[in-house]
Amino acid sequence: MPSLPLSPVRTGGKLARISGQSLEVDGLTFEVRRSDRRKTLQITVERSGELSITAPTKVPERDLASFVEEKLLWIHTKIEEKARLQKRAPVKEFVNGEGFLYLGKSYRLRLMDAQLVDLCLKNGRFCLRSSSTHRARDVFIAWYTRRALTWFSQQVAEHANRMDVQVNEITVQDLGFRWGSFGGNRVSFHWKAILLPPRIAQYVVVHELAHAHYPDHSANFWLKVEQHLPDWRTRKSWLAENGIQVEGL
Template structure:
């Protein structure tokens, strides 16, 4: 979908530029999503620092700008906070008792002198072979990737039928700051870190990506499609934006 040219606008505060799908103000760029079902405006600061606004379809541009102006201090604070968290996300040391997430729960680490596999999850604890500590991160990433592959394949199998989506392949890999993606070739990909999220949040990631099979952008019709299958998608999306940073640091 082609974007309309940006138009300058001033409401008495900082100058802003607005198009149908984007708003730029005070050095910040927001993706704008409008919906006939939306009754209030909401700003979300994503895990990556990306910014988005959801607003009712009837809200005029100057009112949208005024709303953002009132929230600028909060937005800048959140952006800086996420940047600091990403820089300071503690790296795992793979020591006894250290916590590792899996499907939203933290499991303590036990170091085992002798076991057949490098890593296992037993009785609520991750068990890592002591002699494999030097490869700890690679071992955990491999374990998470295998579990994520199984979990998301099952989710996609159930959701794709209900959402009318034909999926050629489910892939799990490192996607950088993206939780998932849906390709034009019918392949859906998920970040291996998505298996660290609580199940209801990981499910939102799956529904979100499958909805892109119908609408590649984040237009109002896209969010309507998401809402058809997850009526409470807003709180899940907000939770992910505010808490997804917990999956960093491995």
């Protein structure tokens, strides 16, 4: 389906171009997301560098552009931070002695000539069958996915009960630049979330379950998170600053 043409709008000193689902200000393009349940405007800079603005349904497009213009310095700062962190993400080579994360701890890799399984964690080391090195990334992802499903299922069972949330299905998959998602009584986690320290992965669980009560990131949403994780700000900050380090597998 062709996209709607962008209409020029003058706001302050910037020329903005707006369509129903897209907003351009100062050379930046934002996906516009509207919700009847949304009370305030919010700008999100994804780990990928993609930009979005979430707004109540009836907020005029001109107000969206004005809001973005007011936040331009903050937005450009965040974009630069994301780009800098992306460059720091290591790329694995799957060689002897290389470190691999699991629940926040780094385990050295040992290549094994004779091993029945592709990969196992044994005596404090990841043991990878030498004949499987050509597909080592897929082997690690499969291993992480299985472990993540078990670990997150236990966490969800514990926290969903306390948070009065019904969960009918738990999945682990590649969610791109999201750590998790919640919708239709189904909660999903990125397989990379099992690389995080337990207290940070726990924050991801509580964060997603809180969306069962508040689908946006309103003040009420964060109050719900705080009820169950009083130190959520510390955990959230750690994830924002260090989460990129698990991107290089």
